[in-house]
Amino acid sequence: MQGITTMPVYLWTVPMFHCNGWCLAWGIAAQGGTNVCIRQVTARAIFENIALHKVTHMGAAPTVLNSIVNSKPDDRKSLPHKVAVMTGGSAPSPTVLFKMEELGFSVTHIYGLTETYGPATLCTWKPEWDSLSPEEKAKVKARQGLQHTVIEMDVKDPITMKSVPFDGKTIGEIMFRGNTVMSGYYNDEEATKEALAGGWFHSGDLGVRHSDGYVQLKDRSKDIIISGGENISTIEVETVISEHPAVLEVAVVGRPDKYWGETPCAFVSLKEGFSVNGEDIVKYCRDRLPHYMAPKTVVFEELPRTSTGKVQKFVLREKAKAMGSISQN
Numbered sequence: 523m524q525g526i527t528t529m530p531v532y533l534w535t536v537p538m539f540h541c542n543g544w545c546l547a548w549g550i551a552a553q554g555g556t557n558v559c560i561r562q563v564t565a566r567a568i569f570e571n572i573a574l575h576k577v578t579h580m581g582a583a584p585t586v587l588n589s590i591v592n593s594k595p596d597d598r599k600s601l602p603h604k605v606a607v608m609t610g611g612s613a614p615s616p617t618v619l620f621k622m623e624e625l626g627f628s629v630t631h632i633y634g635l636t637e638t639y640g641p642a643t644l645c646t647w648k649p650e651w652d653s654l655s656p657e658e659k660a661k662v663k664a665r666q667g668l669q670h671t672v673i674e675m676d677v678k679d680p681i682t683m684k685s686v687p688f689d690g691k692t693i694g695e696i697m698f699r700g701n702t703v704m705s706g707y708y709n710d711e712e713a714t715k716e717a718l719a720g721g722w723f724h725s726g727d728l729g730v731r732h733s734d735g736y737v738q739l740k741d742r743s744k745d746i747i748i749s750g751g752e753n754i755s756t757i758e759v760e761t762v763i764s765e766h767p768a769v770l771e772v773a774v775v776g777r778p779d780k781y782w783g784e785t786p787c788a789f790v791s792l793k794e795g796f797s798v799n800g801e802d803i804v805k806y807c808r809d810r811l812p813h814y815m816a817p818k819t820v821v822f823e824e825l826p827r828t829s830t831g832k833v834q835k836f837v838l839r840e841k842a843k844a845m846g847s848i849s850q851n
Contacts, residue, residue: 525579526550528554530550530553532546532550532557533571533579534559535581537830566593573601577605579606581609583609590627592770607628607629607630608632610631613666617660617764619663620657623660631645631663644668645663646670668736674700675697677731679694688731689730690731690733692731694728695724697723706718728742740755740757740758742835749785750814759816760772763788763803766803774789775842778846779818780847787838790820791825803820
């Protein structure tokens with residue numbers, strides 16, 4: 523999956539209790555490889571260990587990739603060779619993928635859930651993509667890709683359970699079935715019945731399927747913002763905001779609105795030395811997105827995360843709700 527052959531040197535930035543660590547540590551050892559562990563995940567530690575141990579492979583959540591591409595020049599060291607990186611856990615920004623490639627890393631995007639025994643799809647590189655511009659390469663690498671294990675994957679209408687067309691537009695729910703999908707939630711018959719309805723595991727993730735079969739995640743079903751009857755993908759808004767030169771990280775959630783039902787609220791952390799205001803971010807989005815998709819509210823603060831680096835959007839949703847309803851026509 524990651525081009526791991528004999529004698530790899532694998533740098534761990536992902537906790538081994540996470541699904542990425544269940545078997546991979548033993549797999550590296552079985553290949554005669556070396557597992558390199560670091561206690562504190564920082565860009566400086568990553569570059570130092572790559573240089574010291576001649577690391578060939580590593581796994582990292584998008585938030586770690588973000589810290590690498592935004593690291594200070596003094597924290598970086600020249601890579602001894604191309605380092606293969608596997609990333610997943612949340613949808614990576616094409617901007618971050620592009621900058622990682624510039625630094626000498628080769629990033630492969632995977633997607634899956636604990637319920638699917640970790641990675642279930644792989645954005646396999648296609649030879650015809652070699653002729654694309656670096657920016658376009660980053661965009662296709664940001665897709666979730668194709669099934670790569672014994673798991674079967676599909677994008678379906680959760681009501682009719684019919685597969686969506688391969689048009690890159692029709693949104694459905696990403697579903698899985700196979701012998702590495704969980705048999706159920708422990709002591710929770712109701713949640714198990716709901717998650718495995720129709721014989722497929724319902725991921726709760728919404729996506730499209732392109733003409734070549736590659737799946738692209740659009741949003742979590744609970745994260746989709748419905749504003750004035752229009753569905754807004756938080757991932758699409760986040761992707762645009764992340765391209766702003768002053769933005770370090772961003773997460774978008776819905777904020778109650780008396781007129782529209784809810785509107786996008788962007789929580790943004792800025793790069794060191796940069797200063798912009800909410801109006802700057804809103805204008806940047808309106809120049810690149812339909813106006814209804816641009817955030818109505820921008821909050822500048824550090825994003826709350828889990829121990830595995832995922833943004834805790836439920837925390838941000840509660841913050842947005844606590845701000846009270848707004849009404850901007």
